[in-house]
Amino acid sequence: MISIKNLHTSVEETEILKGIDLEVKPGEVHAIMGPNGSGKSTLANVLAGREEYEVTAGSVEFNGRNLLEMPAEERAREGLFLAFQYPVEIPGVSNANFLKAALNAIRQHRGEEAFDAMDFLTMVKERLQLVEMDQKFLQRAVNVGFSGGEKKRNEIFQMAVLEPQLGILDETDSGLDIDALKIVANGVNKLRNPQRSFIIVTHYQRLLDYIVPDFVHVLADGRIIKSGGKELALYLEKNGYDDLLNGNGKAAV
Amino acid sequence: MKNDSPKDRAVCDAFIRDFQNLEAQLNGQSSTPFHEKRVRAITTFAELGFPNMRQEKWKYTSIAPLLKEKFQLASAHKITEKALQPFLINGLEENRVVFVNGYFDKALSKYDMPPGVLIAGLDEAYHSHAALIDEHLGKYLQIDEQPFAALNTAFARDGILIHIPQNTVIEKPLHLLFISDVDERPFHSHPRNLIILEQGSQLSLVESHHTLSPDVYFNNFVTEIIVGPNAKLDHIKIQDESKAAYHFAATQAKVARDAVFNSTGIDLGGAILRNDINIEFTGENAEAQLLGFYYATGTQLMDNHTFIDHAVPHCNSNELFKGFLDDKSHGVFNGAVLVRPDAQKTNAFQQNQAILISKNATIDAKPELEIFADDVLCSHGATIGELQDDHLFYLRSRGIGEEMAKAMLHIAFANDIFERIKIDAVREKLEAEIIARFGG
Numbered sequence: 001m002i003s004i005k006n007l008h009t010s011v012e013e014t015e016i017l018k019g020i021d022l023e024v025k026p027g028e029v030h031a032i033m034g035p036n037g038s039g040k041s042t043l044a045n046v047l048a049g050r051e052e053y054e055v056t057a058g059s060v061e062f063n064g065r066n067l068l069e070m071p072a073e074e075r076a077r078e079g080l081f082l083a084f085q086y087p088v089e090i091p092g093v094s095n096a097n098f099l100k101a102a103l104n105a106i107r108q109h110r111g112e113e114a115f116d117a118m119d120f121l122t123m124v125k126e127r128l129q130l131v132e133m134d135q136k137f138l139q140r141a142v143n144v145g146f147s148g149g150e151k152k153r154n155e156i157f158q159m160a161v162l163e164p165q166l167g168i169l170d171e172t173d174s175g176l177d178i179d180a181l182k183i184v185a186n187g188v189n190k191l192r193n194p195q196r197s198f199i200i201v202t203h204y205q206r207l208l209d210y211i212v213p214d215f216v217h218v219l220a221d222g223r224i225i226k227s228g229g230k231e232l233a234l235y236l237e238k239n240g241y242d243d244l245l246n247g248n249g250k251a252a253v
Numbered sequence: 254m255k256n257d258s259p260k261d262r263a264v265c266d267a268f269i270r271d272f273q274n275l276e277a278q279l280n281g282q283s284s285t286p287f288h289e290k291r292v293r294a295i296t297t298f299a300e301l302g303f304p305n306m307r308q309e310k311w312k313y314t315s316i317a318p319l320l321k322e323k324f325q326l327a328s329a330h331k332i333t334e335k336a337l338q339p340f341l342i343n344g345l346e347e348n349r350v351v352f353v354n355g356y357f358d359k360a361l362s363k364y365d366m367p368p369g370v371l372i373a374g375l376d377e378a379y380h381s382h383a384a385l386i387d388e389h390l391g392k393y394l395q396i397d398e399q400p401f402a403a404l405n406t407a408f409a410r411d412g413i414l415i416h417i418p419q420n421t422v423i424e425k426p427l428h429l430l431f432i433s434d435v436d437e438r439p440f441h442s443h444p445r446n447l448i449i450l451e452q453g454s455q456l457s458l459v460e461s462h463h464t465l466s467p468d469v470y471f472n473n474f475v476t477e478i479i480v481g482p483n484a485k486l487d488h489i490k491i492q493d494e495s496k497a498a499y500h501f502a503a504t505q506a507k508v509a510r511d512a513v514f515n516s517t518g519i520d521l522g523g524a525i526l527r528n529d530i531n532i533e534f535t536g537e538n539a540e541a542q543l544l545g546f547y548y549a550t551g552t553q554l555m556d557n558h559t560f561i562d563h564a565v566p567h568c569n570s571n572e573l574f575k576g577f578l579d580d581k582s583h584g585v586f587n588g589a590v591l592v593r594p595d596a597q598k599t600n601a602f603q604q605n606q607a608i609l610i611s612k613n614a615t616i617d618a619k620p621e622l623e624i625f626a627d628d629v630l631c632s633h634g635a636t637i638g639e640l641q642d643d644h645l646f647y648l649r650s651r652g653i654g655e656e657m658a659k660a661m662l663h664i665a666f667a668n669d670i671f672e673r674i675k676i677d678a679v680r681e682k683l684e685a686e687i688i689a690r691f692g693g
Contacts, residue, residue, distance in 0.1 A: 048650050049649075049650065050646060051646075071649070071655070072646060072649040072650050073649040073650075073651075073652050073653060073654050073655065073658075075650075076649070076650055076651055076652035077652045081651075082650055084647070084650075087647070088641075088643045088644055088647045090644050090647065090648075090662070090665065091665060091669060092662075092664070092665025092666060092668045092669050092672075093648075093661055093662070093665045097661070098648065098651070098653075098661070099651075101648075101653050101657060101661065102648075102651035102652045102653050103652075105651075105652040105653050105654060105657070106652040109652070141665075142647075158651065162651065162652065
């Protein structure tokens with residue numbers, strides 16, 4: 001699905017990612033954990049195509065194609081989806097118009113027919129249920145006046161409509177109360193299937209109680225310093241990142 | 254004359270000569286109070302001359318291109334009913350007042366009003382309603398420091414006169430059309446509008462400006478508005494003049510106790526556009542909403558000067574201007590708000606937002622808040638720049654191409670103003686216009 005090799009990234013001359021290697025196969029769920037400032041969100045944003053980040057070395061292949069050469073919209077059309085850590089508010093653009101434009105751009109890219117208003121409405125109504133959101137919300141402007149939890153649910157809802165091959169969740173759990181967290185996790189779990197992969201970037205182990213990963217990677221200072229199964233997350237929850245950063249982790253896990 | 258350039262002096266003299274010709278035509282009226290105002294105004298204009306960029310109110314706006322043109326005073330002119338069709342608004346076709354080159358066109362106008370309501374061309378109405386016109390005309394707008402308003406007053410002859418009597422509610426919006434059609438030489442025209450709403454009355458007015466050809470001409474409007482106690486006026490002005498034309502418009506509104514004045518201006522045309530909109534609250538608990546949208550391309554210059562005078566307590570003003578500036582266009586926004594010492598419990602909000610679509614476009618924006626009362630709520634804000642990168646990225650990250658994403662964001666920016674327009678047919682017409690321009 002996605003193959004990241006020796007990825008180096010800088011923002012304004014400061015190197016943030018210092019050689020990331022990561023291989024995600026279809027159907028796998030990978031969690032990326034790490035302390036603040038380790039480069040987790042940078043990785044998510046670089047993959048989505050944010051232009052402020054400069055890739056200085058390395059390669060990323062997505063389904064055999066060079067991801068780094070594609071503009072952001074093409075990445076999305078090829079099946080990559082980033083659930084933002086801080087979804088932006090866009091006054092004047094309704095959720096419905098926004099999603100319809102996105103969905104039809106992706107469908108056109110795949111050589112499928114554009115959805116008309118009726119097909120679209122039928123489909124989104126069903127997907128809204130996945131994140132327990134009301135239909136009224138389609139007519140509201142994108143994220144405007146949404147609570148933190150609603151914004152994150154909107155991200156998962158968009159993912160459900162656009163049906164990507166790879167979903168990247170950038171700290172989707174941060175700031176959510178337990179009820180909202182369960183709704184978000186439940187939505188993601190329903191979208192899991194043998195072809196669809198996820199990279200879940202999180203600071204807390206809590207989310208991984210609800211979305212159980214196949215692999216856990218620990219990112220620190222721009223490098224993956226430890227990889228393991230889901231038990232690695234439990235170890236981090238118990239011992240914190242410091243223990244691992246001090247070099248004790250290898251012995252403990 | 255304050256202006257010391259001999260070339261500008263010569264331009265002024267040409268207008269003064271046109272005034273003398275007009276005076277000769279108006280022999281029957283030469284002793285009326287109306288004409289006395291004209292004579293005073295041409296004297297004021299001769300003293301002021303045209304403004305230049307050394308003057309504070311004109312420091313960003315050069316009118317040099319206007320002064321290079323040769324104009325003759327507009328005369329009455331006929332157009333066909335068919336020529337009018339593209340400018341009509343669905344549902345308001347039977348409720349229209351038409352002016353051609355500044356003159357009331359009775360044959361093209363159609364409207365049906367309740368008894369007591371006066372809607373007429375100013376020139377014609379001066380025969381039957383001289384007392385009303387003499388009482389109000391020129392009383393509210395100060396021409397001493399406004400050369401264009403002085404020029405308008407000197408040449409004032411025709412325009413719309415609206416008088417809505419007490420407690421009369423006009424349900425259906427009235428459409429005022431100002432059509433320009435250059436015959437041979439570029440004209441200068443000075444329509445003078447007087448709109449009086451008596452206590453408890455209500456009117457919704459849609460004023461639109463169009464041209465039949467992309468010619469040079471000079472329209473110089475003055476509109477005086479009196480919104481009486483507890484009355485309500487909704488005024489939408491759509492300016493779509495020739496891109497080679499000059500459009501100057503000064504509006505002076507007096508808003509009385511418990512009254513509401515909503516003003517929306519949409520500017521699309523003109524080589525140089527200058528709006529001066531002054532709102533004065535004269536009684537407590539009055540409210541004014543002042544919205545503006547402009548879209549400048551090519552080398553258009555669009556200048557909005559607004560002044561809201563909170564002279565009395567407990568009034569609310571809400572001002573929002575939004576604009577797009579493309580190519581080498583130039584925008585100017587100067588928003589003055591004065592809260593006088595007695596005007597406690599004033600709420601005054603002002604927002605000015607401009608998007609520079611092209612790197613060669615420029616805007617000069619200046620809020621001027623002067624607050625002399627202490628118990629007030631006032632704010633102003635300005636955002637000027639390109640589209641927000643994070644908005645654009647968010648749309649693109651969902652698969653929407655860059656061009657389409659920009660179009661969606663542009664339309665959204667304009668919709669912030671359009672969605673406040675309550676007349677559906679007007680809003681839909683404007684939305685379609687903007688969508689066509691952005692290809693969304």
